[in-house]
Amino acid sequence: MSEPAEYDVAIVGASLAGCTAATLFGRAGRSVALIESHPDIKAYKKLCTTLIQPCATPTIHRLGLDIRIEAAGGLRTHSALHTRWGWAVPPVDDDVFGYDIRREKLDPMMRVLAAETPGVDLLMGQRARKVLTTDGRITGVATEGEEGSTREIRARLVVGADGRSSPVAKMAGVGARTVKKHGRFGYMAFFRNLELPYPKRALLWLLEPDVAFTLPHDDGFQLAALMATKDKLPAFKANLEDSFYTFFEAVPDFPKLDPANQASPIIGLMDHPNLWRSKPPPGMAFIGDAAVSADPLWGVGCGWAMQGGEWLVESTKAAFGSDAELDDAVGNYRKVLRSRLGGHFFLISDYSTGRGFNPIEKLMFSAATRDTEFARHTFKFGARTIPVHEFLAPSKVAKAIRINLRHRKEPSLVPAGK
Ligand SMILES: Cc1cc2nc3c(=O)[nH]c(=O)nc-3n(C[C@H](O)[C@H](O)[C@H](O)COP(=O)(O)OP(=O)(O)OC[C@H]3O[C@@H](n4cnc5c(N)ncnc54)[C@H](O)[C@@H]3O)c2cc1C
Missing domain, CATH: 3.50.50.60 (FAD/NAD(P)-binding domain)
Structure with missing residues (x-):
């Protein structure tokens, strides 16, 4: 020694x-x-x-890593969310972005x-x-x-x-x-040439209780990923390739996956x-x-x-x-x-059990779909740039209720970001 x-x-x-x-x-x-x-x-x-959330962008900037990430083809990323109420798409804010590399x-x-x-x-x-x-x-x-x-x-x-x-x-x-007990497994693979509904955004589908994702990455790679409740795992694993491709067919607006465009093996996570x-x-x-x-x-x-x-x-x-x-x-x-x-x-752990939405999530996600400004608020939370108490401030909850009441009277309101 x-x-x-x-x-x-x-x-x-x-x-x-x-x-x-x-x-x-x-x-x-x-x-x-x-x-x-x-x-x-x-x-x-x-x-x-x-997907590196915007909460880390000031640290990335301080490190000088932003210059290196962008020089290497990494992308400034914004997000969009699909729920049973449709798409929530916040306006692009040039000062608030994450990175995909x-x-x-x-x-x-x-x-x-x-x-x-x-x-x-x-x-x-x-x-x-x-x-x-x-x-x-x-x-x-x-x-x-x-x-x-x-x-x-x-x-x-x-x-x-x-x-x-x-x-x-x-x-x-x-x-x-x-x-909390972790309740979902996951699989992912890189692709190319996916026709995404919002091409430059990280897309998340909350399917209650399962989840789908696409993320744009450097060098033209796009990631397709899913998480599903563990009761489905044995059947899913029994025929992995088929299960992976079939899963996305039922996801609204999800691009058609072509094996010819698959750019990496399908790899998975059983427990986390x-x-x-x-x-x-x-x-x-x-x-x-x-x-x-x-x-x-x-x-x-x-x-x-x-x-x-x-x-x-x-x-x-x-x-x-x-x-x-x-x-x-x-x-x-x-x-x-x-x-x-x-x-x-705590909130992430609670949702990780594999449950569907609770009443407050229903309220906030539906309002985010119906009002662009509210979508911005919801995405600040998802980006972890505001604390939970700010996301769920009484004034914001009251606003979400007002948006949903208004929507009930005028259901033709245009969804956020369209
Ligand atoms: C399926 C999946 C998807 C994910 N997707 C995202 C995402 O989209 N966005 C996001 O923000 N996060 C995501 N994460 C989480 C992210 O990968 C981790 O949070 C992140 O890698 C943590 O970084 P770290 O530096 O703490 O540890 P790690 O990246 O795990 O690195 C630990 C390092 O320690 C080294 N090491 C271990 N033991 C020793 C030892 N005895 N001696 C010396 N070295 C050792 C290892 O070799 C490794 O280099 C995902 C995780 C999973 C599992």
């Missing part, structure tokens, strides 16, 4: 959360070991539809960004095997290289950015709370419990999926991974004076995480 290396921060996991935090810690003058088990800088997460491009791009940052050592092909402790405090990680060599990396702060199963959390004895990780021991913090991992139906995890990385750095970057100061700063970060994501996480 070589001499232990000393850093301010050791981050385990060089994906969206880890690379964001490493880049911003490095820019703040902190020394960072960014530890990634994959040996290849081009490795990427395959099972991700990668395949992980094949995004993950390596973020690693390069981090590795180019002074103070950051990107250590590819190093798997964290053990957390190091001193008097009950986490003080580093032991890693193992591809060829079996081991090393110790000592750090004032160890950050778990190693995904929803977070091996380092397990090594530190930290569990995750599961919120909503996880919120418990308090870490002193000297440790979690970001990204390792901290909070919600149902992918609403496409929030990538954005939250980047935002969480930024919030951790903002809370802790100037707090390395003493261990107590650092622990307080990690506590503050956890408060930010709870206040920014807690409400969203």
Whole structure:
């Protein structure tokens, strides 16, 4: 074993959360070991539809990643939603947009960004095997290289950015709370030449209880995806290809899928419990999926991974004076995480069970279909740029009731965005 290396921060996991935090810690003058088990800088997460919600756009801009995403063909994205009441299509707001770019491009791009940052050592092909402790405090990680060599990396702060199963959390004895039972499986594949009803938008069909998606991506790729309740899984899996194609035939306005245009294998997700990780021991913090991992139906995890990385750095970057100061700063970060994501996480978890709409969802989604301004309000919520209490403010609920009452009297009102 070589001499232990000393850093301010050791981050385990060089994906969206880890690379964001490493880049911003490095820019703040902190020394960072960014530890990634994959040996290849081009490795990427395959099972991700990668709609990055507008909530993360300020972080992307701050990182300077927007320029790289757009140079690589990534798209500024707006959304539209189909429910039993028809399409809700908010007006295009040039200042509020998300991004669509395949992980094949995004993950390596973020690693390069981090590795180019002074103070950051990107250590590819190093798997964290053990957390190091001193008097009950986490003080580093032991890693193992591809060829079996081991090393110790000592750090004032160890950050778990190693995904929803977070091996380092397990090594530190930290569990995750599961919120609500996850009730839908999912499948996705890339296509080309789909004739979409709103070509430049991410489209979501809420079919009560199943769900369909199409997302425009870089290089002319378009993603088709579905989520359906788990009772359908055995029959679906028995003839996967047929089931996948047949599912979309019943979806209103869904483009006809042609196998000749299929550009990737169909891959799937069988289960995805909503996880919120418990308090870490002193000297440790979690970001990204390792901290909070919600149902992918609403496409929030990538954005939250980047935002969480930024919030951790903002809370802790100037707090390395003493261990107590650092622990307080990690506590503050956890408060930010709870206040920014807690409400969203709860609602997402609740809908992930596979249920249909509740009365408040019926009210808000129907109003969004019937009124363009209300569609804008609803989409700010879906983009996670406003908190739950603002989305469901009494004035907004009253407005939704008024819109629906008016619609009852004048049913010929034109749907939003048409
Ligand atoms: C089917 C599906 C669809 C999704 N679609 C969307 C979407 O449209 N929009 C959206 O915003 N989110 C989506 N998500 C969620 C999104 O993929 C995750 O939230 C996001 O990848 C989390 O990023 P992360 O950096 O926290 O973790 P990850 O991307 O999971 O990365 C963890 C990293 O840690 C590394 N690692 C793990 N263990 C170790 C170890 N012991 N030592 C060193 N390194 C290690 C891994 O190799 C990996 O690089 C989807 C998820 C699924 C499953």
